[in-house]
Amino acid sequence: xxxxxxxxxxxxxxxxxxxxxxxxxxxxxxxxxxxxxxxxxxxxxxxxxxxxxxxxxxxxxxxxxxxxxxxxxxxxxxxxxxxxxxxxxxxxxxxxxxxxxxxxxxxxxxxxxxxxxxxxxxxxxxxxxxxxxxxxxxxxxxxxxxxxxxxxxxxxxxxxxxxxxxxxxxxxxxxxxxxxxxxxxxxxxxxxxxxxxxxxxxxxxxxxxxxxxxxxxxxxxxxxxxxxxxxxxxxxxxxxxxxxxxxxxxxxxxxxxxxxxxxxxxxxxxxxxxxxxxxxxxxxxxxxxxxxxxxxxxxxxxxxxxxxxxxxxxxxxxxxxxxxxxxxxxxxxxxxxxxxxxxxx
Numbered sequence: 001x002x003x004x005x006x007x008x009x010x011x012x013x014x015x016x017x018x019x020x021x022x023x024x025x026x027x028x029x030x031x032x033x034x035x036x037x038x039x040x041x042x043x044x045x046x047x048x049x050x051x052x053x054x055x056x057x058x059x060x061x062x063x064x065x066x067x068x069x070x071x072x073x074x075x076x077x078x079x080x081x082x083x084x085x086x087x088x089x090x091x092x093x094x095x096x097x098x099x100x101x102x103x104x105x106x107x108x109x110x111x112x113x114x115x116x117x118x119x120x121x122x123x124x125x126x127x128x129x130x131x132x133x134x135x136x137x138x139x140x141x142x143x144x145x146x147x148x149x150x151x152x153x154x155x156x157x158x159x160x161x162x163x164x165x166x167x168x169x170x171x172x173x174x175x176x177x178x179x180x181x182x183x184x185x186x187x188x189x190x191x192x193x194x195x196x197x198x199x200x201x202x203x204x205x206x207x208x209x210x211x212x213x214x215x216x217x218x219x220x221x222x223x224x225x226x227x228x229x230x231x232x233x234x235x236x237x238x239x240x241x242x243x244x245x246x247x248x249x250x251x252x253x254x255x256x257x258x259x260x261x262x263x264x265x266x267x268x269x270x271x272x273x274x275x276x277x278x279x280x281x282x283x284x285x286x287x288x289x290x291x292x293x294x295x296x297x298x299x300x301x302x303x304x305x306x307x308x309x310x311x312x313x314x315x316x317x318x319x320x321x322x323x324x325x326x327x328x329x330x331x332x333x334x335x336x337x338x339x340x341x342x343x344x345x
Contacts, residue, residue, distance in 0.1 A: 006077040009232075011058065012244065013083030013162040015039075015103060015266040018057040020065065022072055031072050033061045040100070045108040045135075048100035051089055051165055058166065062230050076232060079170065079222070081241035083163035085183040088138050090145065091165075093157040095174075099149065101162065102141045105303065109140035112147065116140065116185075119201055122283070128198060130182070130189040130277065130287030130296075136303075138184035143202060159208050163241055170230070171220030171238050174210045178289035179246035181212050189277060189287060189296070215242040215291035242291030249273055249290065249297045268305020273297045 005024055012019040019034040035057040040048045066073040086104035091097065102108070116125070116133045125133055133140070138159075146153045160168065161180040168174050181187045181194065186209065188195040194209050213219070219240045227234035241247065245263075249271040252261035261271045274296045277287065285298040302308075309324065318324060 005075065007072060007075045008078045008080065009076045010080050010082065010241075011163075011166060013054050013081075013166060014244065015084045015105075018054055018061065020058070020061045022065070022076065031065050031069065033064050035061055039103060039105075043108070045106065045110075047103050047106040049087070049103055051097050051101055051162070054162065054166065055169060059230055062232060066231055073232060076236060078237055078239065079232075080239040081163040081167050081219075082244050082247040083161065083166070083241075085161065085180055085243040085245055086136055086138050086141075087162060088141055088145075088159045089162060089165045090156045091158045091160065091174075092155045095158070095168065098156050099145060099152060102144075104136050106141060107135040109135045109144040112140040112143040115143065116202075120198075125185075126282045128188055128190075128195050129185050130282060131185060132283060133185065139186050139198070139202070142204070146204075156208065158210060160210055161243070163243070164210065167219050167238060167240065170222055170226045172223050172225075173220040175213045175219055175240060176210050177215045177217075177240045177242050177291065178212055178293075179215060179242040179291045181209075182287075182289040183243055183245075187289070189289065192289065192294075213240055214293050215240050215246070216293075243288070245269060245271065245299060246288065246291040246297060249299075250292065254297065264306045264309065266306045268302045270300045271297055272299070 007030055008023050010021045010023065017034040017036050019032070021032040022030045024030050037049060037053040037057055040046070042048070062073065084103060087101045089097070089101050090099045113133050113135055116139065122132065131137065142159060158174055160174060161176055164174065164176045164180065178192060182189060186195055186198055193212065194206065196206070199206055217240050219238045222232055222234050222236040222238065224234050248263050249261065252263065252271065253259050254261045254271050254273045259273065263269050263271060273290060277296060278298070281287065281298055285300050287296060287298045290297045312324065
């Protein structure tokens with residue numbers, strides 16, 4: 001049975017699952033549950049999710065945990081958020097969803113990438129944002145909606161990220177944090193704020209983008225409406241949190257300089273933290289603001305890293321991922337030096 005100690009609920013809007021984990025004050029897991037949400041690939045390059053499914057999943061998960069142990073839900077004294085990066089959630093003036101979330105793997109914005117490459121030089125965009133122009137980032141997706149849904153886009157009042165949307169539903173407050181903002185291609189990595197130059201050159205309104213607060217700031221408190229909707233106590237403080245790559249880097253200890261981690265989820269990333277921008281790495285690795293104030297992290301990624309392992313497991317009906325990794329480690333380097341082991345498109 002649970003004792004009366006304080007617990008913290010973490011909510012993660014992942015690419016494939018929404019996860020809830022409750023920790024005690026010593027960091028021990030007291031309860032956890034997850035529920036998958038679909039990605040819709042209606043056309044080539046499209047990868048969309050319905051934020052309403054995230055909300056429904058969160059309700060169901062908290063209800064499931066509460067049914068198993070009502071006391072653990074009542075013992076929650078803090079909530080923190082994290083989630084997939086880059087995907088814009090478009091809200092209208094009534095704070096309703098105006099268009100499905102184009103998640104990071106959506107690559108439809110080819111023409112917008114071409115436009116951005118003609119508008120900004122590669123060096124200038126790297127110097128401002130720390131990253132190259134690619135379809136996976138938020139800005140090309142926003143411009144696609146502006147260009148291809150010209151009647152709908154004027155109705156968009158605010159653009160946030162997945163964790164920010166859930167934070168808004170929980171507290172009524174709309175903010176983002178530096179780690180998620182820095183994954184948008186709209187953020188000045190040196191100034192730690194939205195880039196007025198990029199926003200103006202793309203003919204976007206600054207008011208579309210929420211104010212940025214620190215990841216460890218209190219976003220707000222659980223509202224009366226959210227308490228009724230999600231079955232949790234009114235007034236619980238909600239910590240802003242960070243993008244999932246930033247919080248993963250922190251959890252894996254890569255807040256320590258010269259520490260490196262490898263994370264395999266839907267994608268696979270190598271993560272490393274820095275106290276300042278390493279200009280020699282710009283264009284070679286992706287650079288973002290950390291969830292630790294005034295810090296940075298960089299990464300190299302294989303976007304299908306985790307999903308490819310899952311595909312391989314399913315194809316050969318293998319249950320144990322560790323068996324695959326163990327077998328790969330037995331392959332001699334000279335055998336793989338000039339041979340393709342895996343090719344995925």
